[in-house]
Amino acid sequence: MDLFEQSRQEEILKDVHLLRGFALPDQNHILADLSAVMMAAPLRQMITPGGLPMSVTTSNCGALGWVSDKNGYRYAARDPKTGTPWPAMPSSFRQLAEQAANTAGFGYFNSDACLINCYRPGAKMGLHQDKDEQDFTQPIVSVSLGIPAMFQMGGFARGDKTLKLPLYHGDVLVWGGESRLRFHGVMPLKPANHPALGECRINLTFRKGG
Template identity: 55%
Template sequence: MSQAPLPFVFHPGTAPLLISMPHAGTHLPADIAARLTPEAREVHDTDWHMPQLYACAQALGASLLVATHSRYVIDLNRAPDGASLYPGQSVTGLCPVDSFASTTLYASVAQELAQQPLQATFTAGGLPMSVRTSNCGAWGWAAAGHQGYGYTRSDPLSGRPWPAMPTFLQQQAQALAAQAGYPGFDPDVCLINAYAVGAKMGLHHDADERDKTAPIVSVSLGLPCHFVWGGLQRSDPVRSLRLEHGDVLVWGGASRMVFHGVRPLPAGQHHLLGAERWNLTFRMAQRPYRG
């Protein structure tokens, strides 16, 4: 088995000149490549010809610092504080999740929605809710109107089992829970809520899980929203938290049964999700929590 290359190769020279090529690498570790979209695996944002362009530099005594990994793995052209080196220009993160063309690099959620499209949801009284939902994992949460709310092994509409939760998503949820002080979190459901502009979620608490000592891990994607955080009673005062793309909330313990919701989504455009917000909620529906 061949060993993965170091993130960069340094070629020392003799002259006081250093040439950096942070985006010349094309290597994708297998575990990362498996999670990328087919387009992302073609590493379009590579500076393909930089090594050839500066091939004469070493003969002139220059030192060369050349990336081996694709910039989709890690972008070596970053300021220590994360600030943009090119104000006004399109930039991506240290470990990018989108390309310069604002296309998503990772396929996990998109692949799940291709298998299990978003569906309309209904209250127990049969009224339509403003969010659309999907699920992945051993269980899925369904709001099927008069049939009630709860976890099922399969989609009540199609009868098909929910698609498996991608390993990447499960591992991220486990790592986030551990960082928040909840080791041993092992989600068996990821509920995907999609909010269009104006969609909202009324005050509620997550009460259908078997073991309420397990935390809830919530990941926000797309447009920012105003998340409402209340108390253990629906009538308790609430406060509003602004959540943006990539923000994560983890709650458990004494706060596990706190009422929460989402105010109507303000209009806007996100470079990945357009005029939508997606919320990924990881839960332990039926597994006992042994954290």
């Protein structure tokens, strides 16, 4: 089954595409692979360069992983907690990212990094740009799993007005091109429960880090 058959696509801003339910057809494989990745590289609470704890817990898979500590934001080939390489990116993850990017019109997307963020009720992500990557011609693919979240897509300055988008289990948001460096974030999560993931939201963010 084509992943797009059960989803709805909308270009909400120039080069920003919302694919409703895009991950649902293969969700069982994705959730099983997610569990295996988090067993190999458990979620942990990273700190910002300023020393503040992030409200989300984090892991990674793929050739590179995004990390944050007192030395700054960056990509690393090894898990700083264990010194070992990050788990390989599961084929279900890679296929989802490639098909979502292609459906959104960005052609072939060869992601080498998948950031896994776990949000509990009250957790949030402040407005920021994804600019630690080396190649801004590659899009970002963001997959929502678990309880709903209110996503904010802003402009190119932190103070610009934001568009608020409710995201649900299985939704995929893809942005790149002229919108690649838009500020974006997640508002504090409200309490909820999902039958597969309980009281949490998992966000998979696929990027070309190196």
